[in-house]
Amino acid sequence: MQNLESIGVKIRNLREGADMPLRKLAALLDVDQSTLSKIERDERKPNIKMIEEVSKIFNVDKDELLISFYSDIVFYEIQDENSFSKILQVAEAKIQYQRTITNKKK
Amino acid sequence: MQNLESIGVKIRNLREGADMPLRKLAALLDVDQSTLSKIERDERKPNIKMIEEVSKIFNVDKDELLISFYSDIVFYEIQDENSFSKILQVAEAKIQYQRTITNKKK
């Protein structure tokens, strides 16, 4: 089964699971605690560097976090579109097609 | 079979199919011709209003254009990610899940 948590909720869960105060994780990630608070409540996005740090600090798979991160972005981009399913299908085909092109080139 | 053209290429094809100069379509869409030129070559994105106008002018399905438009956006967002397929799958599940929530609420 899939994990549908947002990247923010994931980070909060990891942090609370380790009994770490927000303030401390913010320091480790080198951001203001208000920024981290907003990230955990999905008011802001983390950046890739933060995600890498989080994966190291809590020793979790970076890819899993990245999937959560990027799927959030896609989610916000097209959540209100009726044809969301078709959009994703076409997007995937476009990426796959591009890869066939760029592989041929080298 | 799917249509993998970018929204820009789609617009250009429609315009050329109608033998209409870029300058004229730009006027109809109320944008600078250099802006339309960039849109047709995928250097910029059109906005939704332009897409609606294009669908009216050339009498094509608006949804088809919107799918092209949004899949471009998703494409650029995640084209370099190895787990792109998984990302899209999770994004779709998130949208579907959200819809079950919001339907229950009313």
Next chain:
DNA sequence: GTATATTTGGACATAATTTGTCAAGAAATA
């Protein structure tokens, strides 16, 4: 070839969005 029409490119200003910071207030805990 020259002239004309069409398209492209780049510089620039303005607007919108994102990102980072701070400090005070609210909530939770001791």
Next chain:
DNA sequence: TATTTCTTGACAAATTATGTCCAAATATAC
């Protein structure tokens, strides 16, 4: 109640998007 933790909103700075102009490049017509 006192202390720690978290949230909120306001603000400035940085980044990105958008719109405009005009000259250069390209294509087409004469």
